Amino acid sequence: MSTKVINIQDKQAQDELQSYKEYTLNAEQYYLIDQAFLIPNNKIPFRVFSLHGQMLKLLLDGDDNNPAVIDKTTADDKSDFLIKSSDIPLYQDYLAMLTQTDNAFNGDKSKSAVIVKEQSKMVMKDLFANPVSRQTVETVRDTAGHIIKCIFEEPEVIHDLLTLKKHDFYAYMHSVNVAVLTIGLGRILGLSEQTIEHHGIGALLHDIGKTTIPVEILNKQGKLSSSEFNIYKTHVAQGVKIMKEVGGLSDESMLIVLQHHEKLTGKGYPLGISDKEMKTAGRIAAIADCYEYLTTPRPNKYGLKPYEALKTIAAEKNDYDRTLLAAFVKMLGKMDAAS
Ligand SMILES: [Fe+2]
Known part of the structure; x- marks a missing residue:
């Protein structure tokens, strides 16, 4: 897109x-x-x-x-x-205190979900600020596990796990949202929990290559020039390179890093692969990534309403897997009904 x-x-x-x-x-x-x-x-x-x-x-x-x-x-x-x-560690302690306090939320699952989201965001903020290591992959695995547990216990908390605030448009926040959507879609499709975990880990790390892109390009107000966009697109190959060097990522997770900007029509990047080469993991990530991008406000654009974003994606339905897209719409419909 x-x-x-x-x-x-x-x-x-x-x-x-x-x-x-x-x-x-x-x-x-x-x-x-x-x-x-x-x-x-x-x-x-x-x-x-x-x-x-x-x-x-x-x-x-x-x-x-x-x-x-x-x-x-x-x-x-x-x-x-x-x-x-500089007060983030104090905020983390405060959240930890809340999770240990009986009845801090009177059994309100949505608040427990928001704690998982807040903790996931802070893990991802650290991850984007520091070199990735094998330990990082383990931390990301734990984070994916917490999100999965939340969604499997109470599917409607997906809404609470997503952040769509106008002043929170950073790569780490986008990654948490894409992971939540990817995990939610995997659940509604009935994929195995192990596969969903691999997808969640891949989604949390899918944009790690953005750490190599100049901030002037990442934060640019307005449209990127074609040469800037060419540089931006290298975040995919850079992400794959980083994660291959670090190791410890499954093939399923790596597919999400590699294929999240590909399209079934072959118009995506970096490889412009066609229908047959695009795996389920990549197809799921492409939908989640595009939807998150469209719905989140950023410096150069308003965030679309969920139905507007879905309409935009549906208009380009040949780019996306129709069966997965139908399941995604169903998942969001349930989310809306619950909110
Ligand atoms: Fe990306």
Whole structure:
């Protein structure tokens, strides 16, 4: 699928675009957290900010000596919430505390799912920031396992596992979303749990080659030039190279890294393989990757609504496996019904 750029004309949209730019510049300093964990009366030993346009507002001013108490107004606020990246370890401790607290969520499975998502995102953030090792592959295997457990216990939590926030468009977040969609599709297709695990691991690592692409290209506002797009496309071959050097990845997982941008019509990349050469793993990943790309807002485009994204993909149905696409639509339909 070609990159879709929406023309932005109105003032409000221009302001939003500006805030994306500002946010991208500061992105390394801040980390977006999920509001679900701002539970009233809980104490947190770190600061929480809310994002309003380009402005960050300090909402909770906690530290080790004086933890902040979460109030109801903050918990009900509909903003995007950020913490300093340097406070991520404290946030991880806070999440771990919540998972150990009996009835922290009154048996609400969706909140437990959001914890899995938050922990998965942090694993992936580390993974994209540091060289990949065999240990990384094991950590990714554990992460895939947690997502699988969540979805098999309560399939409708897929919705809670997906992040579609406008200020959270990083490669690590995309990878968690693609893994959730890939695992969910594998489940509805009745694939074996082992195959689903291999697919989940591959999906979490499918864009690892983006670590070799210049950030100017990854974060560019607007459409890539053809030479930039050629560089962007090398992330697939780079990902395969990285994972071959590291080792420890199954053939099924590697297929997801290699084939997630291929199309049945042969118009994909990097190899432009045809129908027969595209394996189930690649076909699943291609649908999940495209859907996630279309629905997530990024600096140069709005995120489409689920039905709009599905319509866009269906319009190019020869590029995608029709049977898998039908199962994917069914899965999302169930998700919508549950939400
Ligand atoms: Fe990719």
